Amino acid sequence: MSISNQDVHHIARLARLGISDEEVEIYADNLSRILDLVAQMNDVDTDGIEPMAHPSDVSLRLRDDTVSETDHRDEFMGIAPASENGLYLVPKVIE
Amino acid sequence: MSFESVIGLEVHVQLKTSSKIFSGSSIAFGAEPNTQANAVDIALPGVLPVMNREAVTMAVRFGLAVNGLINQRSIFARKNYFYPDLPKGYQISQYEIPVVGPGYLDIEVEGKSKRIGITRAHLEEDAGKSLHEDFHGMTGIDLNRAGTPLLEVVSDPDMRTATEAVVYLRKLHTLVRYLGICDGNMQEGSFRCDANISVRRRGEDKLGTRAEIKNINSFRFVDKAIQFEIARQIEIIEDGGTVVQETRLYDPTKDETRSMRSKEEAHDYRYFPDPDLPPLVITESFIEDVRRTLPELAHAKRERFIREYSLNSSDAEALVGDLDIANYFEAIMQSTAATAKAAANWITGDISARINREGINFENIPVTPLAVGQLLDRIQDGTISGKIAKDVFQAMWDSGDTADNIIDARGLRQISDSGALEEMVDEVLSNSAAQVQQYREGETKVIGYLVGQIMKLSQGKANPRQVNEILKRKLDD
Secondary structure (H helix, E strand, C coil), rough: CCCCHHHHHHHHHHCCCCCCCCHHHHHHHHHHHHHHHHHHHHCCCCCCCCCCCCCCCCCEECCCCCCCEEEEEEHHHCCCCCCCEEEEEEEEECC | EEEEEHHHHEEECCCCCCCCCCCEECCCCCCCCCCCCCCCCCCCCCCCEEEHHHHHHHHHHHHHHHCCCCCCCEEEEEEEECCCCCCCEEEECCCCCCCCCCCCEEEEEECCEEEEEEEEEEEECCCCEEEEEECEEEEEEECCCCCCCEEEEEEECCCCCCHHHHHHHHHHHHHHHHCCCCCCCCCCCCCEEEEEEEEEEECCCCCCCCEEEEEEEEHHHHHHHHHHHHHHHHHHCCCCCCCCCCEEEEEEEEEEEECCCCCHHHCCCEEEECCCCCEEECCCCHHHHHHHHCCCCCCHHHHHHHHHCCCCCCHHHHHCCHHHHHHHHHHHHCCCCHHHHHHHHHHHHHHHHHHHCCCCHHHHCCCCCCHHHHHHHHEEEEEEEECHHHHHHHHHHCCCCCHHHHHHHCCCHHHHHHHHEEEHHHHHCCCCCHHHHHHCCCCHHHHHHHHHHHHHHCCCCCCCHHHHHHHHHHHCC
């Protein structure tokens, strides 16, 4: 197993996922198998091949610098769980 | 034990575009909360980022100005972390291949030139703002700033003192203002500085453990925060302790830095290329187009001021540090027959003093360069003395009126009529028998007192040059 239970707990914490102890076992197994597949791919000789950051050979489209959006705050706030004075409210964050 | 400090700066330069880096929302400062946060900025499902060309142009402009490598293929990456002012759960930034590679800035400290390496400059989006006032135990989020284009400029750890760091930062600030890519407003957060600081015993090659000081929002605070941090780290080492790698915050009211995040919470950003954004390709012709439109930079302007206006180098230096000041100076010169030296003295003297007192910038000065030009002309043509001109300038600032109107309305015209001046000289001489006696016995410096009395009698309006002439003639008779 390339992924330990401890690794799973760490990843879950980074992703803000609450998972049970039984699930940890399952994820450790699943994630390990994914990494095993990656390890298998790593065995392929890629000398002299330029790494790609994107699967298709396209480049970034650029747009003109113009303000094209109007204010839709009321609609967006209408679907937010909580808001006040034009602010979205979230559970208290302490720096 | 002698210590050496090692300082590198990370500066977030907010780019002066009209719209956001990946969406068409406005980035104008001061709007009502969340009125400039559209579906892309608040990360509704299914939205896609579309890159702003102007942000790319500005990054290239910066890269060329610091003699940097422009990567013709750069990659956007996701920097993953959870914080409510970042609704996507990641910040779009650049990681492995930034738009600008290595470059440098030359700074001058105590008459010596020093090259500060620029490791990289990369494009990224800003986050929103959290408001921690009490909303029934909740935190308020304003996403207007989310998606504002930033160019993060990372220096090499080449600075050794707080002074060097401040000089580098000022130079960078001047540069981005000249390039027209940033308004440089530190109070509004358009130009934000983080400092990485470590210390080591002199002679050691290995770097010490560094602390990162976040978001220092003035040049003075950068100086003080770095000085405090250096002293703190040296004290820890001298007491036999070890410096912890951490993020610290500078508190200007207490003039100290304090720990922000503990090591346990150290971030693990899991950068990976953003699948929404293919590589940014910048062609040779794009770079050449940007190069052709580069404005005159501070160094070139300084040389031109010396050449064109016969200014000395320190006057020229004082004028070019701030683009608004340089432009103000040139506008004055177009409207006056006075010398460049006189204009420079006024700008660095009375005008700057009033600007500082009001706490504003040259950008918002209420007295136009044309009005200052007229004031200088009135000194030049002898209508008023330089001393009276100081009062006229203050009146121009307060009333918005022209120099000519103020001079007329207050009867400030210099008295150059020799008959009137002779009368005043005679009056003062007849009341100053003792001083006249002293003068004739060889104590010629008493003439200063006599001139002062005549100026007082004329309420400052007597032409000082003429007064001196008349006085000398009468005393030497």
